Amino acid sequence: MADAFSVIPASVLRNLSDKLYEKRKNAALEIEGIVKQLASSGDHEKISAVIKLLATEFTGSPQANHRKGGLIGLAAATVGLSSEAAQHLEQIVPPVLSSFSDQDSRVRYYACEALYNIAKVVRGDFIIFFNKIFDALCKLSADSDANVQSAAHLLDRLVKDIVTESDQFSIEEFIPLLRERMNVLNPYVRQFLVGWITVLDSVPDIDMLGFLPDFLDGLFNMLSDSSREIRQQADSALSEFLLEIKNSPSVDYGRMAEILVQRAAALDEFTRLTAITWINEFVKLGGDQLFPYYADILGAILPCISDKEEKIRVVARETNEALRSIEANPTENFDVGGILSIARRQLDSEWEATRIEALHWISTLLNRHRAEVLCFLNDIFDTLLKALSDSSDEVVLLVLDIHACIAQDPPHFRQLVVFLVHNFRIDHSLLERRGALIIRRLCVLLDAERVYRELSTILEGEADLDFACVMVQALNLILLTSSELSELRELLKQSLVNAAGKDLFVSLYASWCHSPMAIISLCLLAQTYQHACAVIQSLVEEDINAKFLVQLDKLIRLLETPVFAYLRLQTIHMVAESIIWSFDAASTAKFCIQGFAKTFKNCAIILFRWW
Incomplete structure (x- = not known):
């Protein structure tokens, strides 16, 4: 000093x-x-x-x-x-x-x-x-x-x-310092940081792209800044990095994918759009590097498919299609279970479009990796059954397609029908709203006879008799009126002359007995008229209550439909023959009515009013 x-x-x-x-x-x-x-x-x-x-x-x-x-x-x-x-x-x-x-x-x-x-x-x-x-x-x-x-x-x-x-x-020594400050909210600091990122990225000898995962989240965070200038600077920097990624032979897609997945759910629309745009490019460029992250990426894409912003929806759908078009092998870190889990969770989405795409993913995985999907069946089966109550018909139809695909194996078929009956039992409204749609679709996908035989077997031993009656009535109405079951009706009509038809009639008979009107209509369909009369006569001791009369009215209406046209023609033919041989029409009519009079009394006149 x-x-x-x-x-x-x-x-x-x-x-x-x-x-x-x-x-x-x-x-x-x-x-x-x-x-x-x-x-x-x-x-x-x-x-x-x-x-x-x-x-x-x-x-x-x-x-x-x-x-x-x-x-x-x-x-x-x-x-x-x-x-x-x-x-x-x-x-x-x-x-x-x-x-x-x-x-x-x-x-x-x-x-x-x-x-x-x-x-x-x-x-x-x-x-x-x-x-x-x-x-x-x-x-x-x-x-x-x-x-x-x-x-x-x-x-x-x-x-x-x-x-x-x-x-x-030394970029290696600088990056930790940058990373620590990237989530600062002060607008001046943000401008300062973006300025440095841009400058360093412009230096050929400095590999900022290699360290992008360290500060990428911070840049995305700036996209929602209240300052337009900062948003523009951050967007410009991100656009430049995305261009470099497209032209770079080596990029760490995995670490950045994790960041993008989080940002795709941001509240800010511009941030979501930018994130989903990046994910779209990554799906096209990343290849097998992204296999371990497919589940997370899908979890980000599916909600965006229903985004309120059209631009986001368009990019999300494009990304979803690109992702689904890539065929990956489970041995290549492709997580089938993870993707199924994401799709299952998205079935609870409030948005129909998202639920539909989630089901498309389950269907795609079933077609490509059936064995692996069936290993996770217990994790998704209940959710798929609940989806049958969905408010959207399109969703329900897709769910049925998936169930039908699963049910190609006999054990799974039995499980599906058992669970289906169980759901109908605990939720009668499901049977009322969706019963016909579900049964008809399954009959198309899985063979009507197979479906009806299985349902009949289950309902035959049903302990809840009221439910069994309602369920059989619903099945009977579908059987008699649905175009999808026309072949089944034709087979039943041959019950007296065809072994297969007889076997089907016997298979349905026990469960159809839960409903008097159902068993009568089944007998009329199978043209076992004598047995129909026997059934009617056996009902003589039954109480004629409101439910009984409602079902009787439905039966009368059914007898007037095209499906029973042959019965009406046969009756007319029978009456005509009686007139020809006896010339006593009054006696013939009286004879025809007597078989029903003991049970239905005056109702029988209504039953055959089409005479």
Whole structure:
């Protein structure tokens, strides 16, 4: 310290701490000249003493003017050292950096000015302090004083120039520093960070793309900033990176896919659109790298298919189709169970389009990886059954297609029908709203005779007799009226002459007995008229209650439909023959009615009113 006082006049030191800027500036110029002379003579010991004096007695002083003078003095000493300044930077730079957090805004301003002048002198040698300087600049970019911000911006531009031309800059050491700050919300800091990302990405020798996963989430976070300028800067940076990804032979798709999946569910529409656009490109470019992430990607795509924004819906659908068109092998980290789990969860979506696409995925996996899907059947089966209650007919039909595909195996077929009857039992409204649709579709997909035989077997031993009656009535109505079951009706009509028809009639008979009207209509369909009369006569002791009359009315209406046209024609033929042989129409009519009179009394007249 004594050496410093011996080479710097006391008047210079007094002026260096003067309140007037001009005096401090003149003192700094004198220090510059003194240091230059010492450097030319190679007296670095005294130079170190001068720098120490400026750092301790001035920049560390409690007096603001002393601190300002110390900063100007350190910059002047660096200018005086010129090309030899590098060996003294460890003494010069730290006290300047400390001044960036000074409470006095003017001191912070002079710190920016001092470091700017120091950087101009040392250029590349300056890089060893880069991380600390970057940290300081990051804070100053949001400084409360506009003059300090302006000075920090000038310094920032110079530092960027130095970094872009330096071969000593370490991107590996810088990235952790960048990553820590990427989720800062301050708009000035965000602009500062995006600026650095853009500049470093423009340097050919710096591989920012390789470190993109470290700060990608932060960039996406900026897309929803309240400042339009920041949103545009972040979008521009992301667009440039996506272009580089398309042209790069090696990209870490996996880590970025995890980030994009999260951002695809963002509240901000622009963020969602950007994320789903990136995912779309990744699906096209990523190949087998993305196999382990397909489930997560699908989890992001399916909700976006029903997004309120059309642009997002369009990209999501395109991505979904591209993803489904890729045929992957489970041995290649393709997680069938994970994708099934995502599809199952999306069946609870409030949006019909999403539920439909989830079902398409289950169907696709069944077709391509049947064995693997059946291994997870217990995880999805209940959900698929619940989906039969869906408000959308299209969803229900797709669910039935999947059930039919699963039920190709006999054990699964039995399980499906058992669960279906169970669901109808616990939810009668499902039987009323969807029963006909479900049964008819299954008959088309799985063979009507097979379906009806299985249902009959299950209902034959049904303990809940009221439910069994309702279920049989529903099955009977479908059997008699649905075009899909026309072949089954034709087979039953041949019951008296065809062994297969007889076997089917017997198979249905036991369960159809749960409903008097169902068994009567079955007998009439099978043309077992004598047995029909026997059944009618057996009902003589039955209570004629409201339910009975409702079912009777339905039977009467059915007898007037085209399906029983043959019965009406046979009756007319029978009556005509009776008239021809007996010439007593009244007697014939009386004879025909007598078989029903004991049970239905006056109702029989209604039953055959079409005579």
